[in-house]
Amino acid sequence: MARIKLAFVVFAIMVIAAWLLSINVSLLTGNFWSVRGLLVLLTGILAIAFMSAAILLAARPVQIEEALGGLDKFYRLHKWLGIAAVTTAVLHWLSEKAPKWLVQLGWLERPKRSPNVGAEPPPLESYRDLAVDLGEWAFYLLLVLAALALWRRFPYHLFFKTHRLMALVFLVLCFHAVALIPSSYWSAPIGWLLVALLGAAAIAAGLSIFGRIGNSQRFTGEVTDFHFHEANSVLNVGVKLTTAWPGHAAGQFAFLKFADGEQAHPFTISSGWANTGRLAFSIKGLGDYTRRLPTMIKVGQPVTVEGPYGRFDFGSSTGAQLWIAGGVGITPFLARMEAIALSGQKQDVDLIYSTGAADDGFIDQVRSAVSASGVRLRVVDTGQEGLVDLTKVARWVPHWREADVWFCGPAKFGDSLFQAMRKDGLPDHRFHRELFDMR
Numbered sequence: 258m259a260r261i262k263l264a265f266v267v268f269a270i271m272v273i274a275a276w277l278l279s280i281n282v283s284l285l286t287g288n289f290w291s292v293r294g295l296l297v298l299l300t301g302i303l304a305i306a307f308m309s310a311a312i313l314l315a316a317r318p319v320q321i322e323e324a325l326g327g328l329d330k331f332y333r334l335h336k337w338l339g340i341a342a343v344t345t346a347v348l349h350w351l352s353e354k355a356p357k358w359l360v361q362l363g364w365l366e367r368p369k370r371s372p373n374v375g376a377e378p379p380p381l382e383s384y385r386d387l388a389v390d391l392g393e394w395a396f397y398l399l400l401v402l403a404a405l406a407l408w409r410r411f412p413y414h415l416f417f418k419t420h421r422l423m424a425l426v427f428l429v430l431c432f433h434a435v436a437l438i439p440s441s442y443w444s445a446p447i448g449w450l451l452v453a454l455l456g457a458a459a460i461a462a463g464l465s466i467f468g469r470i471g472n473s474q475r476f477t478g479e480v481t482d483f484h485f486h487e488a489n490s491v492l493n494v495g496v497k498l499t500t501a502w503p504g505h506a507a508g509q510f511a512f513l514k515f516a517d518g519e520q521a522h523p524f525t526i527s528s529g530w531a532n533t534g535r536l537a538f539s540i541k542g543l544g545d546y547t548r549r550l551p552t553m554i555k556v557g558q559p560v561t562v563e564g565p566y567g568r569f570d571f572g573s574s575t576g577a578q579l580w581i582a583g584g585v586g587i588t589p590f591l592a593r594m595e596a597i598a599l600s601g602q603k604q605d606v607d608l609i610y611s612t613g614a615a616d617d618g619f620i621d622q623v624r625s626a627v628s629a630s631g632v633r634l635r636v637v638d639t640g641q642e643g644l645v646d647l648t649k650v651a652r653w654v655p656h657w658r659e660a661d662v663w664f665c666g667p668a669k670f671g672d673s674l675f676q677a678m679r680k681d682g683l684p685d686h687r688f689h690r691e692l693f694d695m696r
């Protein structure tokens with residue numbers, strides 16, 4: 258998380274710095290109307306820059322996964338950038354409208370002449386009115402789409418469809434920006450930055466509109482076997498790939514699609530990679546689709562697998578590790594145990610598997626992975642032993658402070674452990690977690 262916080266701050270500072278280098282800074286101490294003119298430009302530029310960066314991340318550029326810590330993390334950054342884009346767009350709209358309302362109310366004097374914010378007219382001056390009107394309507398649509406994205410009760414499959422409209426909204430706002438940003442900006446640092454950002458984001462928006470995001474990472478296969486564990490509602494699915502898979506590191510995930518027209522859902526690959534074309538997944542019934550899947554799936558059914566993504570890869574360290582899994586969060590650890598067993602190496606690992614719905618068959622699967630890998634296991638049935646907290650962890654694994662902690666499970670469980678461990682002196686970078694929620 259530290260990396261994406263840093264990326265967000267650095268990006269915002271970079272845009273503001275490029276803008277400051279491009280304006281006549283003496284106007285910042287000018288009268289109300291000249292400062293307001295600058296504010297309209299700054300907030301507008303920040304809004305379109307944040308939105309461009311958010312759209313770029315939505316195109317899943319795997320090349321920057323390493324730098325940002327994995328696709329799950331940069332979807333979180335995408336969300337923050339989206340919120341920042343909407344917030345600055347609201348400020349842009351207010352700084353444009355509010356002074357006019359104050360003039361109408363007679364609380365503010367109309368400027369004698371159009372304030373000169375140190376800029377020549379924009380290059381597309383003749384499209385000005387169209388750009389203003391389209392920009393205003395796109396802004397209202399942006400507010401609605403953002404509200405739907407943040408409203409957790411709005412079903413994911415509908416959010417997924419409405420959210421794709423963001424690409425169109427972005428293209429309209431690009432036109433608004435290009436038509437209204439003053440000419441002088443385009444030959445200054447902010448102009449160069451915007452050309453690069455808007456150009457790349459427009460390509461990403463096009464990929465999204467034509468459904469081509471992730472195309473180069475897409476492979477096909479078929480279902481070879483499946484087994485449904487009723488007690489914990491986990492469906493184990495085996496897949497044999499029919500196109501060449503680049504291989505994956507234990508802990509990575511893929512988007513699976515079992516039928517055309519269906520949405521791809523992200524699931525951790527719960528098997529290690531042995532170059533056999535075989536992948537395994539453990540899928541918990543957590544929503545409409547995943548609850549229906551056990552009744553729909555068939556052996557021989559074609560599957561599209563998009564991936565691998567993610568950097569929950571257990572680092573390169575061979576030092577002590579403490580793994581904590583909540584429910585179906587056990588999946589990356591299953592993959593890692595298979596990888597350790599395949600490599601024949603030994604690693605000093607304690608695994609705490611906490612489950613609220615203990616399923617004997619599933620626990621046997623975990624135990625057999627444990628015995629093949631030499632990992633030390635503690636299964637916690639939270640129905641009988643209560644929730645896992647740091648006091649219990651410290652009792653079961655007294656040397657936990659010397660270990661790197663890898664957590665996968667419900668967000669609240671992860672948050673409370675992270676806070677408790679941090680309070681107890683564990684440096685943030687030694688607590689690694691997979692974010693199971695992309696919204």
Ligand SMILES: Cc1cc2nc3c(=O)[nH]c(=O)nc-3n(C[C@H](O)[C@H](O)[C@H](O)COP(=O)(O)OP(=O)(O)OC[C@H]3O[C@@H](n4cnc5c(N)ncnc54)[C@H](O)[C@@H]3O)c2cc1C
Pocket residue numbers: 329412413414417510520521522523524525526539540541542543544545546547548567585588691692693694695696
């Ligand atoms: C990196 C990652 C790894 C995951 N690994 C596993 C795993 O190994 N096993 C497992 O059981 N679950 C895993 N999940 C969670 C799993 O993706 C969701 O439980 C599943 O998509 C729910 O789909 P649904 O339509 O049944 O539920 P819904 O009720 O429609 O959605 C519940 C939540 O699931 C997420 N979700 C739903 N559809 C999508 C989608 N198309 N794309 C992205 N997120 C979506 C959203 O956060 C949504 O709020 C993982 C999630 C992520 C992000």
